[in-house]
Amino acid sequence: MRRIQAKAAGLIIGGGAPIAVQTMCNTHTQDVEKSVAQCLEMANAGAKLIRLTTQGLKEVEALAKIKDILRNQGINTPLVADVHFNSEVAIAAAQVADKVRINPGNFSQVHKDAQSQFSRFIEVCRKYKTAVRIGLNHGSLGEDIVNRYGNTPEGMKQAAMQWLAMCIDEKFDNVVVSLKASNTIVMSQAYLLLYKAMEESGTVFPVHLGVTEAGNADQGRIKSAIGIGALLDKGIGDTIRVSLTENPVNEIPAGMQIAEFFESGLEAKLKALVQQQNSRTPILPFNAFECDKEDWNRFIIRAASLFGVMLLNKEIDDFAIAENPYSAKKMEALKENIQQGARRVFYHPEYIACPGCGRTQYNLEETFNKVKEKTSHLKGVRIAVMGCIVNGPGEMADADYGYVGQGGGLVTIYKGKNPVLKSVPDSEAIDLLLKIIEEDQK
Numbered sequence: 001m002r003r004i005q006a007k008a009a010g011l012i013i014g015g016g017a018p019i020a021v022q023t024m025c026n027t028h029t030q031d032v033e034k035s036v037a038q039c040l041e042m043a044n045a046g047a048k049l050i051r052l053t054t055q056g057l058k059e060v061e062a063l064a065k066i067k068d069i070l071r072n073q074g075i076n077t078p079l080v081a082d083v084h085f086n087s088e089v090a091i092a093a094a095q096v097a098d099k100v101r102i103n104p105g106n107f108s109q110v111h112k113d114a115q116s117q118f119s120r121f122i123e124v125c126r127k128y129k130t131a132v133r134i135g136l137n138h139g140s141l142g143e144d145i146v147n148r149y150g151n152t153p154e155g156m157k158q159a160a161m162q163w164l165a166m167c168i169d170e171k172f173d174n175v176v177v178s179l180k181a182s183n184t185i186v187m188s189q190a191y192l193l194l195y196k197a198m199e200e201s202g203t204v205f206p207v208h209l210g211v212t213e214a215g216n217a218d219q220g221r222i223k224s225a226i227g228i229g230a231l232l233d234k235g236i237g238d239t240i241r242v243s244l245t246e247n248p249v250n251e252i253p254a255g256m257q258i259a260e261f262f263e264s265g266l267e268a269k270l271k272a273l274v275q276q277q278n279s280r281t282p283i284l285p286f287n288a289f290e291c292d293k294e295d296w297n298r299f300i301i302r303a304a305s306l307f308g309v310m311l312l313n314k315e316i317d318d319f320a321i322a323e324n325p326y327s328a329k330k331m332e333a334l335k336e337n338i339q340q341g342a343r344r345v346f347y348h349p350e351y352i353a354c355p356g357c358g359r360t361q362y363n364l365e366e367t368f369n370k371v372k373e374k375t376s377h378l379k380g381v382r383i384a385v386m387g388c389i390v391n392g393p394g395e396m397a398d399a400d401y402g403y404v405g406q407g408g409g410l411v412t413i414y415k416g417k418n419p420v421l422k423s424v425p426d427s428e429a430i431d432l433l434l435k436i437i438e439e440d441q442k
């Protein structure tokens with residue numbers, strides 16, 4: 001078995017290296033000053049990789065400037081360019097960034113053209129020693145794959161294996177792979193299928209784990225901990241990103257808390273205690289989680305990484321945390337969020353919200369919180385809030401309704417995959433979205 005290690009600047013990813021926690025700027029990349037400031041904050045918080053939106057050649061130029069300024073300040077954190085749709089931009093970015101994230105399937109609608117563009121891209125990466133992430137998301141698979149396998153975990157695996165096979169043929173190893181989804185079951189199944197297929201092929205590439213559009217606050221952290229934890233529990237995962245619709249610097253402690261729970265052996269110890277109880281509703285005391293009362297975020301991440309993963313895997317049906325210092329109401333909300341994150345019981349609407357990036361043209365965090373406030377009574381409805389019209393509609397996957405920012409203060413409202421109201425002023429958009437959902441529910 002060949003276990004590949006990828007290398008982005010000085011950072012080793014995979015093959016037994018520590019889990020690298022990463023994040024992504026939500027600044028406009030062309031705003032070099034703001035992007036540098038955010039990268040500095042992220043590096044100081046412990047980010048091992050920082051990704052920036054690189055949608056065009058101007059952003060590639062800006063990325064080069066950002067990199068120079070950071071390196072001159074002694075910050076050597078590898079920078080990752082995030083490129084969609086355009087192989088020429090990916091090729092330019094590969095000459096500047098330490099790693100480039102692409103979805104090769106969207107280079108061209110014609111698969112053969114996408115293949116030849118990918119091949120040219122790889123040659124540039126080889127020359128510049130640039131790492132590559134083949135990043136496929138549920139909802140943005142190529143047409144040929146969707147026609148053959150559907151928008152399914154199997155389709156996601158097939159798409160990834162196709163591109164990885166090309167890397168093997170071209171003897172290009174500096175590759176990381178990801179198959180993200182917002183649904184924790186789809187996400188974990190896709191990665192498990194991919195890992196098995198890589199093992200069967202004899203070459204295992206490093207894996208980047210993440211739950212896309214996880215939302216924010218407790219729900220976002222819990223959903224991410226469950227999806228990522230389900231794979232780390234099986235020894236799968238070399239670099240992780242917790243996507244939160246918040247200040248992206250907050251993603252770093254959340255990612256570090258997940259990685260540390262598994263790498264320290266505490267997860268294995270607590271899981272063994274739970275298994276000894278041989279109960280569908282295990283109980284652990286609060287002090288088993290080794291958290292301070294004040295460290296709520298660490299505690300919920302540990303509880304979700306343990307009980308949420310066991311719920312997702314149907315090893316248990318419920319759980320309790322005895323002798324905890326929190327109010328009954330707070331614990332009830334935690335249990336509901338873990339049950340829903342594991343997709344066992346649905347208590348609330350399901351929110352699918354992207355973290356935002358350099359493509360976002362409005363205050364996503366504030367808008368998402370307003371949407372949550374106005375729709376919190378709509379149990380079981382899947383509502384997406386997406387930062388841009390370019391990737392948003394594809395990536396909101398199986399949402400029932402979508403609020404997608406177009407820029408310039410305008411919004412498109414989706415019902416399933418269909419835009420039902422276009423160019424609505426953002427001051428009216430949330431009420432119109434609510435009206436559409438409520439009319440459907442009559």
Ligand code: SF4
Nearest residue numbers: 354356357387388392
């Ligand atoms: S949907 Fe658009 S704004 Fe949101 S993270 Fe993806 S590319 Fe960025």
